[in-house]
Amino acid sequence: MGYVEKNLMPNEKIMLKANLHWGVFISPVLVFIVLLILSCLLLLPGLSSQSNLSNQPAVASAAGAASISLCCGVPLFLIGVLYLAWVAASYFTTEFAVTDQRIIAKTGLLRQHSLELMLGKVESIGVNQPLMGRILDYGSIVVVGTGGTKELFPFIANPMELRQKINTQIATMTSR
Numbered sequence: 001m002g003y004v005e006k007n008l009m010p011n012e013k014i015m016l017k018a019n020l021h022w023g024v025f026i027s028p029v030l031v032f033i034v035l036l037i038l039s040c041l042l043l044l045p046g047l048s049s050q051s052n053l054s055n056q057p058a059v060a061s062a063a064g065a066a067s068i069s070l071c072c073g074v075p076l077f078l079i080g081v082l083y084l085a086w087v088a089a090s091y092f093t094t095e096f097a098v099t100d101q102r103i104i105a106k107t108g109l110l111r112q113h114s115l116e117l118m119l120g121k122v123e124s125i126g127v128n129q130p131l132m133g134r135i136l137d138y139g140s141i142v143v144v145g146t147g148g149t150k151e152l153f154p155f156i157a158n159p160m161e162l163r164q165k166i167n168t169q170i171a172t173m174t175s176r
Contacts, residue, residue, distance in 0.1 A: 003106040004097040007116070016165040018096040021138030021157040028087040035080035042073035096141075096153060098165050100172075103143060105153055119170050121145045127159045 004014065093109040103122065106114040122145055129139035139159035143151045156162060 003095050004104050007104065009101065013100045014097050015100055015169055016098045016162060018156050018158065018162045020091050020094050020155045021136065023136050023138050024087055024091055024155045028084045032080035032084050035076045039073035039077040096156060098169055100169060103166060115151050117143060117145050119173050122170060125163045125166050127163050129159065
């Protein structure tokens, strides 16, 4: 049971749940691949020079090359892994939902940020989609509430559907 389900009011129903788009992984995966290639290129000379340890005069230079390779290659690989893990954690800990009464959003695992805005307090919903966002169907949702509350939620999948659902729920509430 996620954050949204745990924080529903009595008789409140979820109308639509939105997720982050899979496209959030494009940049981290590309960075990871580049850093993996760089770390391999740095590690290979050190590993090959360690296999030539039978040549006595080259032992000192081989050990030095291996330690330099390890000192540069391993950290690059770890940076790529950490960046990918950070984005994955963000992807799996972000929740966004429209209920029949509110907009509920939560991001973060260790440092959590949440927004619960009554539909009657929503002034506007904006959708920003770059060219790739239009092609892959993702965008940023900007929720503006009364009193100047302005929240941005980037990389939301199907942002136009989400905006339409929010507007439909607001219209349903005002017609009651």
